[in-house]
Amino acid sequence: MGRTLVQLFIDGLSMGLVYVLMSSGFNLVIAVPNIIFIAFGEFYMLGAFVVWYVQVPAGLSYFIAVPAAVIITAILGGLSYLLVFRPLQFRRNQFLTNIIAGVGLMLILGQAALMMFGTEARGVPSLVSKVCEVLGVRISLEKVVVILLSVVVLAALHFVLRRTRTGRAMRAVSFRPDVAALQGVNADRMFLVAMILGCALAGFAGAVMAPIFGVDLGMAENGFLVMLVVMLGGIGSMPGAILGGLVFGMTLSYGQYFIGSGESQILFFAVILAILLFKPGGILGKNIEEIGHV
Amino acid sequence: MSRRWKLWAATAFFLIVAALPQLVRSPYYVHLMILIMMNSVLAMTFVMLLRAGLLNMSMAAFWGIGAYTSAMLTLKGGLSFWWSLPASVTISAVIALVVGAILVRNSGLGFIIPSLIFAFIVPLVFGTFRVFGGHVGLIRVPAPDSIPLPGGSALMFGSEASYYYLLLAFAVIVVVVLLALYRSWVGRAWRAMGLSNDLAQSVGINLFRYRLLGFVIVSAMAALMGVFFAHYSTNIQPGSYGPFKAIYIQMYAILGGIGSPVIGPIIGAGILTVIPEALRVVKNFEPMVTGALIVLILIFLPQGITGFLDGRSARQTSAYLFGLLRGHQREKAYSLRGDRQALEGEGKLGESDDVESEAG
Numbered sequence: 001m002g003r004t005l006v007q008l009f010i011d012g013l014s015m016g017l018v019y020v021l022m023s024s025g026f027n028l029v030i031a032v033p034n035i036i037f038i039a040f041g042e043f044y045m046l047g048a049f050v051v052w053y054v055q056v057p058a059g060l061s062y063f064i065a066v067p068a069a070v071i072i073t074a075i076l077g078g079l080s081y082l083l084v085f086r087p088l089q090f091r092r093n094q095f096l097t098n099i100i101a102g103v104g105l106m107l108i109l110g111q112a113a114l115m116m117f118g119t120e121a122r123g124v125p126s127l128v129s130k131v132c133e134v135l136g137v138r139i140s141l142e143k144v145v146v147i148l149l150s151v152v153v154l155a156a157l158h159f160v161l162r163r164t165r166t167g168r169a170m171r172a173v174s175f176r177p178d179v180a181a182l183q184g185v186n187a188d189r190m191f192l193v194a195m196i197l198g199c200a201l202a203g204f205a206g207a208v209m210a211p212i213f214g215v216d217l218g219m220a221e222n223g224f225l226v227m228l229v230v231m232l233g234g235i236g237s238m239p240g241a242i243l244g245g246l247v248f249g250m251t252l253s254y255g256q257y258f259i260g261s262g263e264s265q266i267l268f269f270a271v272i273l274a275i276l277l278f279k280p281g282g283i284l285g286k287n288i289e290e291i292g293h294v
Numbered sequence: 295m296s297r298r299w300k301l302w303a304a305t306a307f308f309l310i311v312a313a314l315p316q317l318v319r320s321p322y323y324v325h326l327m328i329l330i331m332m333n334s335v336l337a338m339t340f341v342m343l344l345r346a347g348l349l350n351m352s353m354a355a356f357w358g359i360g361a362y363t364s365a366m367l368t369l370k371g372g373l374s375f376w377w378s379l380p381a382s383v384t385i386s387a388v389i390a391l392v393v394g395a396i397l398v399r400n401s402g403l404g405f406i407i408p409s410l411i412f413a414f415i416v417p418l419v420f421g422t423f424r425v426f427g428g429h430v431g432l433i434r435v436p437a438p439d440s441i442p443l444p445g446g447s448a449l450m451f452g453s454e455a456s457y458y459y460l461l462l463a464f465a466v467i468v469v470v471v472l473l474a475l476y477r478s479w480v481g482r483a484w485r486a487m488g489l490s491n492d493l494a495q496s497v498g499i500n501l502f503r504y505r506l507l508g509f510v511i512v513s514a515m516a517a518l519m520g521v522f523f524a525h526y527s528t529n530i531q532p533g534s535y536g537p538f539k540a541i542y543i544q545m546y547a548i549l550g551g552i553g554s555p556v557i558g559p560i561i562g563a564g565i566l567t568v569i570p571e572a573l574r575v576v577k578n579f580e581p582m583v584t585g586a587l588i589v590l591i592l593i594f595l596p597q598g599i600t601g602f603l604d605g606r607s608a609r610q611t612s613a614y615l616f617g618l619l620r621g622h623q624r625e626k627a628y629s630l631r632g633d634r635q636a637l638e639g640e641g642k643l644g645e646s647d648d649v650e651s652e653a654g
Contacts, residue, residue, distance in 0.1 A: 038541065087593045096349070097592045100548050103541050104592070107585030115578055224537060228414070231407045262422030269415045273408055277396055280404030 006137045008253045014143040014212075016249020017150035018205045022222070023229045023241040024157060025201030031174040031236035032194035034095065035085060038102035041223020042109040043073045043199045047206025048215045049117055052124050062127050062211070066149075069207035070200050077199025080105055081192050089191065110220060121216035146208050153204060154242070157197075161238065170194055174236060232272045234285020243283060312462060315455040324454035328461055328526065330560075330567045332519050335465050337546035337559030339512040342472060344552055346484035346508050347401055347491060351540045352393075352409040353516050355416035358535025360386045360517025361524035362420060365432045368525075375438035379521050386517030387510050394509035398502060401491060413537045420532035431531035435524050457526050464522060468515050469556060475511070476555065484508060542566070549591055551598020558600040565599075 022044060029037045047069040054065035084105055088097050128141040161167040172180040173190040181187055206219065213219075229248045233240025248268065255264020275283060315324050336353055343350045363385050367378035397408050420426045427433075438460070441449040451457065475481050483504045486494040495501055524530050550562025569587065573580040595602040 084589050084593075088596075091596055096544075096548055097596070099541070100545050101589050101592050103545060104585040104588035107581040107588070111578070111581035111585070224414070227407075228411060231411075235403065260422075262418060266415060266418050266422060269411050269418070273411050273415070276404070276408050276411070277399065280400040 003137050004257070007139070008257055009250075010139055010143055010147075012250040012253035013246070014146045014150075014249070015252055016246040017147055017154075018209050018245075019226065019229055019248050020242050020245030021150055021153060021201050021205040021208075022226045023233065023245050024154065024238060025198035025205075026226050026230050027198075027236060027238065027241050028170075028194045028201075029198040030230065032170055033081070033085065033089065033098075033191035035098040035102065035195075036095075036227070037198070038099060038223065039080070039106035039109055040198075040202055040226060041220040042106055042113070043077060043202035044206040044209075044222055044226075045113060045215075045217065045219040046076065046109070047073050047203030048124075048210040048219055049113065049206075050203070051207045051210040052117075052122055052215045055124055056122070062125075066204065066207045069203045073203025073206075074196045074200035076109075078192060078196045080199075081195040085195070086188070086191075089188070106220075106223075110217075113220075114217060117215075117217070119217055121214050123214045124210045126211040142212060146212065149208055150205075153201070157201070158238065160197075166190075166193060228269065228272055231276060231282055234282030237282070237284045240282055240284035308466075312459075315458050321454040324458050326567060326571060328454065328458055330564050331458075331461055331465050332523060333543070333546055333567060334560040334563035335468050335519055336516060336543045337550065337563055338468065338472060338556060339515045340543050341547045341552050341555045341559060342475070342484070343508050343512050344547065345488045345555065346505065347488040348398065348505060348508070349406045349544070350409055350509070350512065351406060351537065351544075352397075352412045352416075353512070353543050354535050354537065354539035355413045356386055356390060356513040356516040357520040357523070357539070358416055358420065358530075358532070359389060359513075360520025361530050361535070362426060362432070362520075363517070364521040365435045365524045365530055366426075368436050369432060369434070375436070375525055379518075382521045383514050383517050386520075387514040390510045390513030390517075391506070394506050394513070398505035398509055401501075401505075410537060410540070413540050417532040417536045420535070426532070429532065431529060432524075433529040435528045435530065437528070438525055457522075461522055461526075464518055468518070471511075471515075472555065480504065480507065545588065549588065549598055551595075551600035551602070553597060553601040558598055561599050 022040070026037065026040050029035050029040070050069035050072050051062070051065040054060050054068050055062060084101050085098060088094055088101055091097065126142050127145055130141045131138050132141060133139070161171065169180065169185045170190045170193060172183065172185055173187050174194075177187045180190075209219075225248070229244040230241060231244075232247065233242070233244030251264060251268045252261075255261065255267065258264075259267070279285075314327060318324060318327075336357065340350060340353050360382050363382040364375075364378045367373045367381060368375060371378070373381065393412060397405060397412070400408075420431070421429050438451045440451065443449055449456070451460065483494065483499045486497065486499060487501060487504060491501060520535075546562035546566055547559050548562070549566065550558030550560065552558060566584070566588075570580055570584050573583050576583070591599070
């Protein structure tokens, strides 16, 4: 029993960290340009697909595939900001129109993916298939690699946001765009940077996840779950994203084992709902009453 | 436009809508029109709450609750459609009362996200528990019983056209109730809340009570559409009531233009139902074209289609479009004044807020 619990913990940790990556990216997109980015799951899926393309038909190494996935999703994220969202910013109703534009983008990207890859699920060769035993607990090294990679990327993201000029400018814009503009920050450019970073994080999460779960079109639905995870932790709060992601990962792995996946998800959503009713901004978030007043 | 003129236009529109199934004999086109009508009613109710300042993502969930309740009542409870209809709407309204009492305590994202989560939970509950048929859903939901007519004959429900008229009756009821509400004290309170919560509160509007009232009415109307849809399509799956549908409802409303609460949703739902069907010719590219079209409409017609057409001549229209293309609009919008924060104080609903003129 104890060993199973530890194994489930490691499963939950690796899955949770991937959700942490995604919800950090989603957080950036929602906090800086104020876009509830519905098409976010598509970028997660694209990251995984790029890994498949680079590894299986092209036959290159995983360590080329991951940067390729990050770069391609970053470029697509930047393009989608420039072509779709940029004309919509700083307008009346922009909060609403951003959501709908995201849906439009989701239809386009989802269909493009469907046409290119088809509906079947595809496997990606795993990096290290070895399983090591520590104190009688079987741990697959693959998951350890996922955990390590995610932690490294999260630390780098934290560094960028806290220590660099761009990161500080981005946080200023998310605080108040007009005040940031008075300080000489180009809000528009920060929106672009936030979108690129956010989408790249989603692509990275997909790339990391590809060897474990395989690649299929259903991955895009994770975008909705990420939204909920972000709400749980608190919008615009990076510690909140970490907390929400880990809680969700643990719920998935323990819940699936003990009470079944459907029931555990219902339970998780109900708990989020209860938390949000008492703390509308999420556990670690600020008050968000004024963000979505339409 | 004068009120009298509007009344004539509304009557003419109604007559055309009522005559359509007689003119278009093909069941397929009648089916499309049924979908358009149902979607536009859903979008109308969405707009109603939106104008009160609440972006409601749980419409699709209540649509599903209505459908499942009626299906369960008729399939497992053995009730006739005409009993299960009021019963299902009442049950859904009670659920909406309980859920709404929890949800509407916050506004803004604090309402949007919990309502979205509710929209997630409902199809999951339907899909997970055996009672509701699991992922397969419920099949063979019976058609409404025929209504005996005085002349010895009976009104049977079977053909698309008969369902069309049933839905038309529901839609007329909903529209009349909506317009009456907009013109009443309740509607004015909602409008005040939509402009500013603080302002509305300062003139003595009980925010919680009016939001809850709006939420229950809107959910009951969505449930009514759900009941209809369950008996029309005869089988229901949990997947069709998910958050995706909620986003689609929102899309009908925004693309049509939320400035006009009745015409806008009809146009939006019409376009977004017809275009994907028409584009079946190019099969694979259909979602891409639809998606691109949505984005283009948003970029070039910021007030939706009705907001755009409102009071513009053809020349003004083309001048405006060229201005957008050449980027004039953007330069203006990027000044500090047009900033998000500057908008906080102003009303952010559509510019043509003239509800009463449409009521005629």
